[in-house]
Amino acid sequence: MTRSVLDPDERTVGEWIETAGRFVTSFLGDLDDAPAVGPALPAALAHRLGQPPPAAPGRFEDLLATFGEAAGHAMSTAGPRFFAYVPGGGLMSSAIAEMLARAVNRQTAVAWAAPGLVTLEQGVLRWLCAEFGLPEGSSGVITTGASMGTLSVVVAARHRHLGEEFGDGVLYVSDHTHFCVAKAARIAGLRHVRVVPSTAELTMDVPAVARMIARDRAAGLRPFLVVGNAGTTSTGAVDRLDDLAALARREDLWLHVDGAYGGFFQLTRRGRDLFTGIGEADSVTLDPHKGLFLPYGTGVLLVRDLAALRAAHAEDAPYLTGDDAVLPNYGDLGAELTREFRGLRLWLPLHLHGVDAFRATLDEMLDLAAHAHEVLRETPGVAAPWPPPLSTAVFRSVDGNEATRRLLERVHAANTVSLSATTVHERTMIRMCLLSHRSHQVHVDEALDLVRAAASGQDFGSSSSRPPAAQI
């Protein structure tokens, strides 16, 4: 056999995988002791890391060492004490699935190129539709994240409700809706995004939406899309999805539910109770890299009517039957075309660990957030105004925004945990988001101890490597 240097024999590939395996297990072994944020990137190292690829080959081990070094100068997003933004941990079973899928290298933009693999993927998507109470015939597509699913939804709703002349289209979000909706609207060329105020419970004020819709219609505009939250990123607040569904039906709007952060709590009894009405939605975005603990880079879009997605994206969109036997061409359902077999990174973890393990871990996250809230409520100098509806505990200093920012800085100075900040009704709040399968009560208690100590004025030194406290 002729072989190119790009196509080494099986022995060499086997050795690379073995070496990669040692790297990974060593990384996992160190994870519990890793600082929350690695040291700042020295200029000399940055210079070395930024070098162009050389003409000649390098050694696999050396390159892994360089990768490991580069990865050390970063937030420890995979670790058990990462409670900032929205963690996910990163299931190893999914990381391994990714190597397998890329090695086998099948193309799944068109179903006939790999029908067996598309069938595996559809099995996961149909199961999700059923879990969310979406009717028979609903389906979906695996994306790289909720932003991509949201874009497809905005484009599909625009196409269905507005047609080609859409300058008068209006969509409605709450003041806690993630900015990916506004970004998608911007990309799709939609100018009218109404921000609906939220109630004292931090949920969308549904009567206010109705009034805004009436006003917009009176002004000759065309309302076409309303976005509800199955857990806002900020605080986990859950909109009244049943009321929004009734409104959307009455007003003939597309109802989209953003479940990027919280959606997978639908797998728990408590989540299902909170999300009543979600099965009435036209579409739901989810982020398995959050609520299913997958590594970054995997979203899911569920839709009631795949034909709407297809009609908006494919030039010639023949009638798509609801027949389950007909596999969808994923390349017709969004902005992407060529597509790796993306399903394995969900299919393998779900089938390997079993769904009950995910339900139990999600329940653990709800318990941990409730526990954190109880402790924070009793912590002197700290206010924790809302019991967490899902897995995000928010709190602040009783001494105002500036004091809250200082409190967060003092907690971070210990460089063992990561929290993040947000703004709710003009108050700066600290968020502690529990959504990593590696986080357990021992880690949460460490963070709570730090908060208690910091709130009592204790100083942990300064963490020079910490980036500017960005808000989500």
Add this chain to the structure above:
Amino acid sequence: MTRSVLDPDERTVGEWIETAGRFVTSFLGDLDDAPAVGPALPAALAHRLGQPPPAAPGRFEDLLATFGEAAGHAMSTAGPRFFAYVPGGGLMSSAIAEMLARAVNRQTAVAWAAPGLVTLEQGVLRWLCAEFGLPEGSSGVITTGASMGTLSVVVAARHRHLGEEFGDGVLYVSDHTHFCVAKAARIAGLRHVRVVPSTAELTMDVPAVARMIARDRAAGLRPFLVVGNAGTTSTGAVDRLDDLAALARREDLWLHVDGAYGGFFQLTRRGRDLFTGIGEADSVTLDPHKGLFLPYGTGVLLVRDLAALRAAHAEDAPYLTGDDAVLPNYGDLGAELTREFRGLRLWLPLHLHGVDAFRATLDEMLDLAAHAHEVLRETPGVAAPWPPPLSTAVFRSVDGNEATRRLLERVHAANTVSLSATTVHERTMIRMCLLSHRSHQVHVDEALDLVRAAASGQDFGSSSSRPPAAQI
């Protein structure tokens, strides 16, 4: 340590990786003998594969066996005899990189979350800019494929040249431009896509573009974007990029070059000669999953001015300095937000194999296509009208379109190679695209022998599993 079932100990993870390694090396060992297209998917197997995930855990080995079974019912896109559409093969070094990146699970939407890794990624992108002759300060972003990069370009050009009211914007493509441009325009809400006829050499008729622009301006429309091809998907024809650059400058248009299929031939002397002018482009899309032999799912967008990309996608876009020391936030540069460390799948192969190995393999592909053309020209009953500018040899039966389709069917009936069909100036043509690092002359000659035999009327039986001959 508390451990959840989702977070097994290092020993278990090590065993999984070992098992996955055996699966991969066994798959690679069988690749050379795999049929071009696996058997059709039996209904009973489809039923089994489509089952929802179970409540209880499964066995890793069993699940890998199921995956392997599902993957067998597919086109052998990773094999050495896959010459259909655009192959890429799928470098194992990149598949392994993917496992490593997902295991370490860093977030690269914002540079401060993993500056070391973003620096590695920028090193690759800056090197590419230099290879393409783009000026200092140019940069880029790694996407999931050229369709995504194209969407970002259309949105950025729309934002820069048209502003918020863009109903009068016009963009220009050739009749050989990939449909992803029209799809991106559709998503971005642009209605005027002019299809410019191509010359006898199958390249865009530049004087014709100029005339169409004048006509559109006279009608009160606003031309803003022209798309050239650095290798059409159909035949590999290369547009006169220098002429297009001059036209774009004269008319104040954004010049985008679609190098999804052919762009990486810039790494060869022959490619560079053909692509004269590509360094004048405002943007270039590339598909490393084609021309760098990576597994499916990796595109690259290079842009002269990253600020244009950022201004179009980020709500608040402060002035972005051209300072290389400032790392970009990839989440501001396109439709996506949360983002895995995508750079390793390019960085590791390039640094491991060295750039010379890629240059040599791309040169081999050019040689193979030239060889195929020579043989096809001498094959009785076959017409091969154009010498391949790049690595795609096209030919047809001398007896017309129906005979050409039958010729392709007869070649495919042997089920050892995959070719595909296209239409050029109303003639059905067969394409043989050489772009897998696993394809060498022995495989090409096998295909050419089959074509010769099929053209002489020989019958190889029927391939029931072959999907309907889709065109690209």
